[in-house]
Amino acid sequence: MLGQFADGGRLEMKGELEYLLSASDKLGQYVDRWIAVVGDEIVAHGETAKEVFTKAKQKYPSKIPFVMKVPSDVVMVM
């Protein structure tokens, strides 16, 4: 995982969502697709959550993959 300096100068470890926040320029190419992130790497992308989750678990069996569908700007109202 990457480190980052937080307020006060202490070093914080970055999680997968924080990695995506800092690498947001990469997300546009995955809009409406599922991605799996482990540490600071997008380890799988594909059409289904199950597919990318399985690939990530195979590659990093001891980790908990972060899986998300990269949202488009479709307005969502519940």
Added chain:
Amino acid sequence: MSLSSAREIVCKYLSYRFTERDGSTRYIQLPLVHVILESRVDKIGTDALVDSGSTTTFVPKEIADAISLVPSGSTEVVRAEAAGAGGRFPTDVVHLKRLTLIKNVTPFAQCVEILVHVPREEGRIPYTILGRDHVFPKFDITFHEKRRKFTFTRIGD
């Protein structure tokens, strides 16, 4: 890993832009938080929208299926229906073993043995939705729309 006891947790909006097929540029800004969802058999990290407009918590069927978070008998499932401005859709209410909120790599809140709604159709919701039933009672949540941040302020006992 033990929970952070920090009183305030500040999270950034997920912001990015992309180009549509017609060449137009779209900007996305969403108050998403990292959560770990745990079923009886597996765990998955995913993004969750903090949504004060939702009375309950939803998990996309795609994510629920990935960790086998499925109805497993009459005691585990209640068929329900969700309704909103987008219309009505059927859901199953299932037990989630644990919901953990994460900032960086540190958990800061947990909800254990909770009921969540899972739409019966894929594609109904694009991400997990944290409604007002489980997480909101633990925090005052403030959205700083212009600064693209949101803050969880822990409520004292």
